[in-house]
Amino acid sequence: MNLIAIKAIYIFEMKRTFRTLLQSVVAPVMSTSLYFVVFGAAIGSRIDQVEGVSYGAFIVPGLIMLTVLTQSVTNAAFGIYFPKFIGTIYELLSAPASFLEITAGYVLAAATKSLAIGLIILATAFFFVDLQIQHPVWMLAFLLLTCLSFSLLGFIIGIWAGNFEQLQLVPLLVLQPLIFLGGAFYSVSMLPELWQTVTYFNPVVYLVSGFRWSFYGLADVPIGWSLLAILGFTAACIFIIGLIFRTGWRLRD
Amino acid sequence: MTPIVSVKDVQKTYDGGFEALKGVSLDIRDGEVLALLGPNGAGKTTLISIICGIATATSGQVKVGGHDTVDDYRAARSLIGLVPQEINLEPFETVMNTVTFSRGLFGKPRDDAHMERILRQLSLWDKKDAQTKELSGGMKRRVLIAKALAHEPKVLFLDEPTAGVDVELRRDMWETMKDLKSHGVTIILTTHYIEEAELMADRIGIIAKGEIKLVREKEALMAELGKKQLVVELSERANGIPESLGKYDLTLSDGGSEIVYHYDSRKDRTGITRLLNDLQAAGLQMSDVRTEQSSLEDIFVDLTKGDAR
Numbered sequence: 001m002n003l004i005a006i007k008a009i010y011i012f013e014m015k016r017t018f019r020t021l022l023q024s025v026v027a028p029v030m031s032t033s034l035y036f037v038v039f040g041a042a043i044g045s046r047i048d049q050v051e052g053v054s055y056g057a058f059i060v061p062g063l064i065m066l067t068v069l070t071q072s073v074t075n076a077a078f079g080i081y082f083p084k085f086i087g088t089i090y091e092l093l094s095a096p097a098s099f100l101e102i103t104a105g106y107v108l109a110a111a112t113k114s115l116a117i118g119l120i121i122l123a124t125a126f127f128f129v130d131l132q133i134q135h136p137v138w139m140l141a142f143l144l145l146t147c148l149s150f151s152l153l154g155f156i157i158g159i160w161a162g163n164f165e166q167l168q169l170v171p172l173l174v175l176q177p178l179i180f181l182g183g184a185f186y187s188v189s190m191l192p193e194l195w196q197t198v199t200y201f202n203p204v205v206y207l208v209s210g211f212r213w214s215f216y217g218l219a220d221v222p223i224g225w226s227l228l229a230i231l232g233f234t235a236a237c238i239f240i241i242g243l244i245f246r247t248g249w250r251l252r253d
Numbered sequence: 254m255t256p257i258v259s260v261k262d263v264q265k266t267y268d269g270g271f272e273a274l275k276g277v278s279l280d281i282r283d284g285e286v287l288a289l290l291g292p293n294g295a296g297k298t299t300l301i302s303i304i305c306g307i308a309t310a311t312s313g314q315v316k317v318g319g320h321d322t323v324d325d326y327r328a329a330r331s332l333i334g335l336v337p338q339e340i341n342l343e344p345f346e347t348v349m350n351t352v353t354f355s356r357g358l359f360g361k362p363r364d365d366a367h368m369e370r371i372l373r374q375l376s377l378w379d380k381k382d383a384q385t386k387e388l389s390g391g392m393k394r395r396v397l398i399a400k401a402l403a404h405e406p407k408v409l410f411l412d413e414p415t416a417g418v419d420v421e422l423r424r425d426m427w428e429t430m431k432d433l434k435s436h437g438v439t440i441i442l443t444t445h446y447i448e449e450a451e452l453m454a455d456r457i458g459i460i461a462k463g464e465i466k467l468v469r470e471k472e473a474l475m476a477e478l479g480k481k482q483l484v485v486e487l488s489e490r491a492n493g494i495p496e497s498l499g500k501y502d503l504t505l506s507d508g509g510s511e512i513v514y515h516y517d518s519r520k521d522r523t524g525i526t527r528l529l530n531d532l533q534a535a536g537l538q539m540s541d542v543r544t545e546q547s548s549l550e551d552i553f554v555d556l557t558k559g560d561a562r
Contacts, residue, residue: 002327008357015350087341091400094305095358096330253267253299253308 005097009105010112013079017113024075025117032067032121035059036128039185044129050187053216056129060122061212062184068118068143069150069179069204073171076110076154081161084251093252099245103155103238110151111144118143132215138223139214145230146207152237159241159250178204188220203229255319256280257332257408257439258304263313265299265463273299275463276313281408281441286434287468288450289443291460292557297443298338300460301410305335317408331359334406338413338443340393344386348377351385352399359404371399374429391422398429408439415449427453447550451475457549461557474552476518481546483514483525488538495535501528512537518546 017024040056047055083089092102125131133139161167182204188196199205200221210226213219219226244251258281265274274296281287291297302308304315306326314321320328343351352368372378375395380388385396394414401409411430415423430440430453444450450457451471458468467474490509501524504513512532516523532539 002360004360004362005358008354011357012346012350012354015346019345083343086343087337087339088343090305090307090335090337090341091355091358093307094330094333094335096327096360097358098327248309253302 002097002101006101006105010109013109028067028117029120035063040129051218060125061215062208064118064121065208066179068114071114072147072150073154076151077158079106080158107151111147115147134217135214142211149234183208257283259316261314263310266311284437285455286440287456288454289458295460296463332407334401334409336397336401336411342385347382349381352403355400356403361404371402375399391418411442451549481518484543485512486541488540497535
């Protein structure tokens with residue numbers, strides 16, 4: 001195992017994060033805080049409680065997920081797309097490192113960054129709304145798994161993308177709708193029955209539900225399903241990345 | 254001696270159907286400098302890419318240090334350093350970080366003394382904290398070389414290292430190459446500059462249209478293919494070669510004012526003395542005499558004539 005290679009990639013990527021701190025950390029924290037102000041403090045007080053939790057507090061887990069998902073995908077996608085774009089990918093391909101090691105370096109760095117953003121947002125939320133976390137260990141586990149699995153997805157998107165437009169396409173056109181319709185702002189039980197059924201095909205529902213459960217003990221789907229969904233998703237991503245490196249798809253001539 | 258790099262029947266056909274390599278076989282000796290010459294599109298970069306793991310061969314086998322580059326890629330690749338033709342660098346990263354990254358990627362633990370040695374040798378030490386985007390083109394190329402040397406490779410591939418580089422830097426690079434060679438590093442160099450190949454290489458390979466046309470010792474190649482000719486300038490134009498000189502391989506040129514004699518300079522008897530005597534005996538007045546030898550460039554042009562795409 002070329003652990004030194006994983007470390008080298010990880011450090012290199014983290015240096016990029018620190019170099020662009022404003023754009024990569026401050027900006028997402030800032031924009032999520034605006035949601036707290038608007039929905040939590042301003043409008044939230046006029047909305048009824050959802051299953052016994054004030055609306056402002058109810059949306060916090062969903063909002064954290066919203067940011068963490070998008071950040072994981074965009075960070076990891078950019079991380080591997082950039083070397084492809086500027087041509088430094090030759091070094092990764094000619095290095096004595098396996099696909100697992102290269103992936104680990106990029107994905108761990110992207111996940112670290114989005115985990116940090118998630119935690120900062122969580123800390124910020126305490127200033128605006130009355131929060132409680134019933135299952136802190138599960139909360140962290142869900143957050144960590146989400147960061148990892150969606151960074152893996154981002155890594156795949158980065159390899160797939162042929163230009164900057166495609167790089168933006170998936171987060172904007174696929175993830176954003178899935179997250180907004182995934183119960184970040186409402187409980188699935190508030191929807192008409194038909195739409196509830198449709199919603200269960202949205203993988204993000206399971207993540208948001210599980211994450212919210214760790215805060216308030218409230219879940220749209222059983223917690224076991226949430227866990228299963230995210231583990232299954234992670235495994236699928238790793239499998240696809242393995243295929244990509246074995247066949248050299250979009251990487252090797 | 255087992256070759257440090259062994260390429261066997263490597264064939265490469267791109268998705269579009271273009272056959273870049275048509276069954277190339279090549280053995281590279283440990284410690285030598287091999288120059289690969291060839292026109293654009295001949296397959297030089299494709300061959301290097303396959304050896305280094307950037308491209309996959311359609312068929313054939315490559316071994317580096319006895320390790321198969323597919324089955325045992327870790328062992329094979331850790332011996333190789335690659336300086337690509339294009340200047341590809343992370344623009345916002347500092348020189349030091351980008352070179353340190355390369356060493357780490359190849360699984361070597363941090364070694365500050367080695368980093369300093371490389372950067373000093375390539376005159377980059379003063380620039381170690383500069384972002385690579387701030388550097389001039391020549392400096393960027395030095396960074397690429399530093400990256401390739403960061404993990405102390407046994408085999409170094411230089412793909413057109415001196416293309417678009419000024420004279421001073423080219424000389425520096427040649428010095429670096431000589432130094433590496435003296436430390437036992439095998440160097441494979443692709444180049445357009447015949448002068449560079451003549452100066453640096455132990456052996457020369459010529460590749461054209463996806464095939465290796467020849468691989469020879471540089472000296473042997475030049476002696477074998479380097480025709481030498483003696484040009485005798487005449488005071489008065491001759492209408493033809495006198496019959497008495499029929500036994501020599503002579504041609505008239507420059508409208509009869511020059512007689513050209515082809516000979517092999519390595520033979521004990523070149524026949525020059527006899528020819529000059531016979532010229533005088535035939536009543537030809539000589540005003541000047543000079544010799545010409547075809548350079549590697551002429552040989553190259555001869556071999557690859559019509560092969561450029």
